[in-house]
Amino acid sequence: MKDTDKKRVLREMLFARRFEERCYEAYVERNIGGFLHLYPGEEACAFGVLEAAKPGHDYVITSYRDHVHAIKSGSDPKKVMAELFAKETGVSKGRGGSMHIFDVANRFMGGYALVGGPFPLAAGIAKGIQMQGGDEICICFLGDAANNQGTFHESLNMAKIWNLPVLYVCENNLYGIGTRIDRSTAVIDQYKRVSGYNIPSAQEDGQDFDLVYKAANKAIKHVRAGKGPYFLELMTYRYRGHSMSDSNAYRAKTEERMWSGRDPVIMLRDRLIESGALTLDEYKEMDTAILDEIEDEVIRYAAESPEPHMSEVEKFVLAENDPWVKGGVQ
């Protein structure tokens, strides 16, 4: 990848970081309600994988920690923030919220709140791709703790026997809500669990964009070539608690400091400075411009957008005027 592309990615990753940090503030200000799960610390995972994929062409599906994956898939950050503000202009028209970002036009197939729920949905999307005969793949991002759900095993098994074009990306942030992985999971290295399904898998440093990008390229090449599913485990860390209601008291400060010393944005930044493609002043200017954009455009759009009409609270439950409900046109 060229340095100019890496600079673009750095800007996107920094934008994602600032977007999420601004969500935190908006939550404290009570402009965002419900549950809010933030992504800072894990950015290299989504950006490394999706940079190697074809966002908007490939299908992406994930859990409730979904804002950044949607934005990298092509969603307008203004509309993502408007969704968090529960507005009609939000990607899901204010009906979904933080955990249910959907942007089907960009093939972002949603955020789902049941841990492990997207595993079979991703396999099903891959089945749809297979039936249509296109070269798309489905990429499913989930955390390590989801692998303790039955759907993990059921879906890997089906994806393999039916040779489905699905890439499962495990963002292993070492905690399932507040329980550390070694206290909940018999096998710490998640990629090893996949060998039971005869699916190729790999583990990579999820903090290093370049390494994630390289590993994802290999994985995506395999899936797109029609060779069936692949499982990529990325070792990463979330800076905040599981959600805003998580005090994050269960983690040692030394551990947190160790991981923040390997920040994915800073690592990429420093690498670009080292190669001479970026200066620290440029980076600071970039950061300032991002903060301004988020405040002046993103937050403003979300704040000024209208709420949904209460007369439409029963809309979208069932299909409207579906002729087959009446037995079709006879």
Place this chain on the structure above:
Amino acid sequence: MADIMMWEAIMRAHDEEMANDPMVIAMGEDIGVVGGTYKATMGLYDKYGEQRVIDTPISENGYTGLGIGASFLGVRPIIEIMSVNFAWLAMDQIFNTAAKVRYMSGGQLQAPVVIRSPGGTAHQLGSQHSARMEKVFMGVAGLRVVTPSNPRQAYGLLKSAVRCNDPVFINEHELMYNMRGDVSEEEYFHPLEGSEVAREGKDVTLFGYNISVHWCLKAAGLLSKHHGIEAEVVDLFALSPLDREGIRNSVSKTHRAVIVEEAEPAVGVGAEVMAIINEECFFELDAAPVRVSALNVPIPYNHAMEKAALPDENDVVQAVRNMFGI
């Protein structure tokens, strides 16, 4: 008209819909090579191949979720869950995804899946193979629930369910696959909403669905013959949404209502129909509505106990006699 069995009607609907649309697929345990536990997909594997007639692993939540995910891309899966008791395992995907995805995506996604499954109590299958779960499915917004009482409905309901853009749960019955009935030789699409008057009457309405329609019809015959009571039988083939207008019309005519369900009484079809009667036509009533239900027990293995746990036409007759004080 062709006089065929319920399984043949269901198989014919599959066949026609799969021939009509290459995106229609069938999936479930033993539905392909074997042709289905109840033969409902017999012959389809040879005709349409393993890509479209899919023998799944025994992973109910997994393959139901897979069908739902495929439906996001325009695939029309007909998912057979071999026994409704196993559908408990797929509730996560049915309720959390299929029923909610249209709403929580602001109308961007839909899950047009059909989930067919036999419920009901057969013969001595024991507690874990005798569940009646229609009431569970009925209670969730975003899901349609229909339940055929004869081959014509089984055929036409499946045809419409495949084409409808909503997720549809079809509650079949283990004991009814060999039931015979007339099905039009011409293509037929049954409405997914409404009810049917299976027998006209003026003195009392017996509301039934699926197998209990047949208990109601037998009871109506006995009531007419022995007691001079002419019962109307209303077939609630659509359980969600229930036909408020049909319920109101019949009760407004007969002024008496008995709801007959194979399931336990709590939070069931009977309770729901009674609530609708209260809301729609309470002042039409000449007597308090009554429900005839199963006992509130897991179904026993012992055959006599099993029969004792379930209602039949005699219980319906008794309920009507009690209502009339005869």
